[in-house]
Amino acid sequence: MPKNKIITHFDEYLPLDEQEKKALTSRLTECKIKRKQIILQEGDTCKNFSYVVEGCFKMYGVDQLGKEHNLSFAAEDDWIVDIGSFHKQKPSKLFIEAVEPSVILQISNKDLWYLYNHYPKFDRNFRVIIEDKYIELQNRLLQTFSASAHDRYESFLEQYPNISNRLANTQIASYLGITPEFLSKIRRDRVRK
Amino acid sequence: MPKNKIITHFDEYLPLDEQEKKALTSRLTECKIKRKQIILQEGDTCKNFSYVVEGCFKMYGVDQLGKEHNLSFAAEDDWIVDIGSFHKQKPSKLFIEAVEPSVILQISNKDLWYLYNHYPKFDRNFRVIIEDKYIELQNRLLQTFSASAHDRYESFLEQYPNISNRLANTQIASYLGITPEFLSKIRRDRVRK
């Protein structure tokens, strides 16, 4: 039962009581998503906060030359949302796309605010979830400035072993901020050494 | 009265009632900080969440070669903290240093948790504050990947006019992820054009 997974997820933070569980699960929508299906498109407003039960997603921006830049991946038991668009309910500059057939649980902006306003524990839990994501993002930015592409690739493999072997190198290159050709060169040098 | 500034700051989120104001202000410590004074050092645990009443700070990491990489600046009415270290109460990898003589209001980790546990509104307000910071950081990362140093400099000047004219170019270059020499070249080309 997919909705149990999200309950278990919250046990890592402040566990929900029966009433809160009921309030949450009754507001979750389960969706099956096909590979390459886009669940958020540039220009649209991000209406849902999504919890990945199964599968994997990427969130990316597209630059003036049409190139994609991956901001994040989300696999099992992770959240995926354009917080900027969701939080302010304004058009997004990003895309969210499934890289595998996936199952997600979605909660709408309106319903999440209902939970925030009636059960303060959700403010707490999402505060902590966001803080953790902020820490990750800040570490990544620091690495981008202070380490070579080679070192960033090594870190990525160490930090996300479960995700890295499910993604095309093209996608990893985009996440690292380099071209696939250059990643290929890095991989060749790794093996040779 | 510095403590009034922080109350006004919260009015932009969910305004505090009298009891909450009292609970907050009684837990704030006012500090005067000298230019170049370091309020968080690598290896130390970040014990305080700091609100800048006056002045300006930088937060940075130092790489293996001893080079500084600025992650963020904070001036009046902004918060400065190493969330990673503060949140998990583990040694920080970062420094926080005043770039001007400053006045800050600090709240300790313990006291902030007291507020979180007794007044849920603080969970709400800090959730929203962190979300805003997350959005900023994510935009910056996307820009770092998709725009040239020249364009990033222009954006920085537009986005932070109040900070940019108070900082040495060395500091701005570090924030943009380039060398001061290259920023100098960018500035020369800007003027010529």
Added chain:
DNA sequence: GTAATTTCTTAACATAGTTTAAGGGTAAAA
């Protein structure tokens, strides 16, 4: 199972940004 599409690799060439070094300018400290 086969065709179609995408991904991976290689290599030659191009470039944004770095390094080093040095001189002059500016703001902080005493």
Added chain:
DNA sequence: TTTTACCCTTAAACTATGTTAAGAAATTAC
């Protein structure tokens, strides 16, 4: 006010990474 420390700029040589193109390999779709 004077000294000191730091900051800014220039320029030439250098390096990490990007670009283009093209064939081989792998994965996905039919």
